[in-house]
Amino acid sequence: MSAGLPGDSAVGEAVRPAGSGDRRAGPWGVAAVGFVVVLGVALRVHSPSALWLDEAISVNISGLPLREVPAALRRDGAPPLYALVLWGWERVVGTSTTEVRWLSSLLGVAALPAAALAGARLAGRSGAVAALLLLAASPFAAYYSTEARMYSLVILLVLCGFLALDGYLRRPGAVRGVLVGLTTAALALTHYWSLFLLAVVGGGLLASAWQARSRPPARAVGWMAAGGVLFLPWLPSFLYQVAHTGTPWGAPAGFTAVLSTVVVWAGGGSRPSTLVLTAVLLLLAGLGAAAVSASGSRVELDLRGRPPGRALALAVGATLALALAVGRFTGAAFDARYTSVVLPLFLLVAAVGVARLPRAIGTPVLAVAVVSGTASAVPDVYVEHKTQAAAVADALRAQALPGDVVVYCPDQLGPATSRLLPGSLRQEVYPTGGSPERVDWVDYAQRNVGADPEAYGRDLSARAGGSAVWLVFHTHYRTYEGQCEALAGTLTALRGDPLPLVEPDGRYFESAHLVGWAPLRAPGP
Structure with a gap:
């Protein structure tokens, strides 16, 4: 649609210079x-x-x-x-x-x-x-x-x-x-x-x-x-x-x-x-x-603008x-x-x-x-790929076993990767523990500020028990400052050093780490 200005709706006005014509193109x-x-x-x-x-x-x-x-x-x-x-x-x-x-x-x-x-x-x-x-x-x-x-x-x-x-x-x-x-x-x-x-x-x-x-x-x-x-x-x-809801993932821009x-x-x-x-x-x-x-x-300009382009501009x-x-x-x-x-x-x-x-x-x-x-x-x-989700999913399909737990931090990494994984894996998002298929943007920033990555990590490790835990994460998301790193640190303290499988690739618009922790050992006699 175009804003209406006097004369600007007369879009049939000839706009080529006099004598230039509007000849049909040749073959x-x-x-x-x-x-x-x-x-x-x-x-x-x-x-x-x-x-x-x-x-x-x-x-x-x-x-x-x-x-x-x-x-x-x-x-x-x-x-x-x-x-x-x-x-x-x-x-x-x-x-x-x-x-x-x-x-x-x-x-x-x-x-x-x-x-x-x-x-x-x-x-x-x-x-x-x-x-x-x-x-x-x-x-x-x-x-x-x-x-x-x-x-x-x-x-x-x-x-x-x-x-x-x-x-x-x-x-x-x-x-x-x-x-x-x-x-x-x-x-x-x-x-x-x-x-x-x-x-x-x-x-x-x-x-x-x-x-x-x-x-x-x-x-x-x-x-x-x-x-x-x-x-x-x-x-x-x-x-x-x-x-x-709003847009908690980004900041407003200036007029530049x-x-x-x-x-x-x-x-x-x-x-x-x-x-x-x-x-x-x-x-x-x-x-x-x-x-x-x-x-x-030679080009003659009218700084007041000329129809029909003026209204569109x-x-x-x-x-x-x-x-x-x-x-x-x-x-x-x-x-x-x-x-x-x-x-x-x-x-x-x-x-x-x-x-x-x-x-x-x-x-x-x-x-x-x-x-x-x-x-x-x-x-x-x-050439340029939108997301690294396929590479992360390939690595998980090669390494993860049925019943393993895959957690996404932040939850924004869940929808793209989860749809590529088999249903035999247990998938959830930090900090709600909910499904990774969608993102719940309601009061998003307030919810994340009140999250406790250490408590979540302890509960996650206990729930996973004898299954491996895989973490798909990135550290540069707004409202998650430091939390995904803290979650990874808690899992490392509980389960030992992780196995790194995928590193973020800057060629992708959406990239991620993938690391995994081995199952907890059953207690001895």
Whole structure:
């Protein structure tokens, strides 16, 4: 969706410089576009990594009986739409790692034609091609299309929301209004950061209605509010989550996170391809928001911004600023994957920037963006693994015997590894001793602060008795400072020196130690 500003809904406005034309691409151009799209689809359909924490939690919640899913989500802190869609998907397609990720792959592929249609609305054929290619080669979009989480759904819904709102502002009507309301509700029920975008869009539409004395933007807000009625059944769970779950695993970010977010969108890290794509995207977004005309080596800018890119750029910037400000006030953590709610709008601004340029300049710049994006996306998807859980599980399957106890410290290491182990092992999490399949985020920090690793270790060793104890742990998790080390020390004092099997590997986003203690010896005569 885009914030409404006077004139910005006239997305049919020609954005190419006079005389540049919007000619059809030749056969080689069509072939090049097709190749990039095919490559973009290929980047979205497979990842060699095991499910990491968040994915495993999603799959485990969706594996519950339908009546139990809302209660599990209430303690998890997530909204319900993706979990419910995944619930149905698992029962039709399957629950293997590949099968559950295919849902996100399908949604990620579906976003490509939606981006092309949105780009066409904004800048004609040139905008359509640019939006399609920028999203197809986006490292961020490709990565989250291979993850069993809601982010590819968010990207698709934002594009659909933009199309629905633009269609309503062009030709107001009940059917288009209903589409605006449905996409509003779907976004709010998919990821809570969508609420920041919806607030910005609603505010922009009301400002536009007041300034231009125009009714359609105000009526669009009414349809958005009507769609919000569908959120009301979930409202009690949302308020409970706000009060009790939160994000105890991380800290809020400063406003410099806006710039670092663009780096993450470009693939993250310091690879040359990432740095090139970051620079190109910022350049194109600046042109899309403010360029008036371009010819030869000359570009004329209007610092007040120019439609249609101005409204999109304001929506992106205001949403990020609002989200970061609320995070600083409430202490909520920031993670770049949350910004999937504005990534498609940012790419649309960049697509407008491509269309602002003469073809002789815009085509090479777009080609640089596509090549550098693909160069970052390929290692992100096919080389870098999300979790070390598979290596830990392999070591346990080779060494552990039926009846052995596996304990996870913190509990956040449990969901990814436990699903890969046989049911003959007894598995639990520190400090609650509960099941490792999910994480109970309710009052999480307070619970962990009050934990006693020494007492837990003594009880664990006694309960394990003549079975070995295996500890999957890491020392760098918030709210567990020193506790996993203390637990390991207690087990060592009771059972002797441990056998180290796996050390944390920095190549993984989620890594862990694995150590084991031999069974207690039976007392002699």
